[in-house]
Amino acid sequence: MVAITFLLGGLLLSACAAEQPKRLGAPIEGYNHTSAAINHFSVNGSGGPNISPYxxxxxxxxxxxxxxxxxxxxxxxIEWEKDPNVGASKYWTDPMFSDAWRKRMANHKAGYTRHRAVVEVAPYERLGTVDVHFLPCNQVKVAAVNAVPGMAGYPYNYPLRMEEPSRC
Structure with missing residues (x-):
């Protein structure tokens, strides 16, 4: 009976220690196909760079x-913050960082939108850079292939300048 207990215990422990799939850290970059600025974004909580429109x-x-x-x-x-009114501050006549300018900036920032999406990663044979594509209507595509846009085998070759439809 003791031998059976040890055998079952060993089997349970080996099941817990089953080999986990191998993982690697992959760099993150983004492509913004819209007229809004992507102030910041993250992939599974890891930050990506800010991205200007188009x-x-x-x-x-x-x-x-x-x-x-x-x-x-x-x-x-994928989580991100968008500034839909890029460059608005260049038309402000208030001195930069004055009280009036800060008030305008606070109002401007109130127009930022925040988004979150669970996105499928396009199939890859060899893990490469994680490319996040921000598309009109708050759609997102993710590739992690070992290629760049325009190369053979890259899954998403969208034009950088995509127009936002009047209705999403």
Missing amino acids: SGGGKQNCCVSLPVQWHPGLTVV
Whole structure:
């Protein structure tokens, strides 16, 4: 009876110690296909760079942990803040950082919008940079392939300048 107890205990412990899928830290970069500024964003809580309207790539932040091998159902959580009225402050006549300017800035920041989406990661054979594409209507696509937009095998080749439809 004691031997059976030890055998069952050993089996339970080995099941708990089953090998976890291998993961690596991958750099994060973003592509903004909209007229709004992406003030900041994160992938599973790891921060990405800010992105001006209709731009992206070239600026990377470190890192988000992803499995070395892609698997169906692989998702990440993307959170971001948008400034829909980019460049408004350049028309303000108040001296920068004056009380009046700070009040305007507080009102401007009240117009920022915050978003969160659970996004499927496009299939990859070899883990690369995690590219987050911000699309019109607060849609997001994520690729983690070992390629850049425009290369063969890259899953999302959207134009940088995409117009926001009147209704989403």
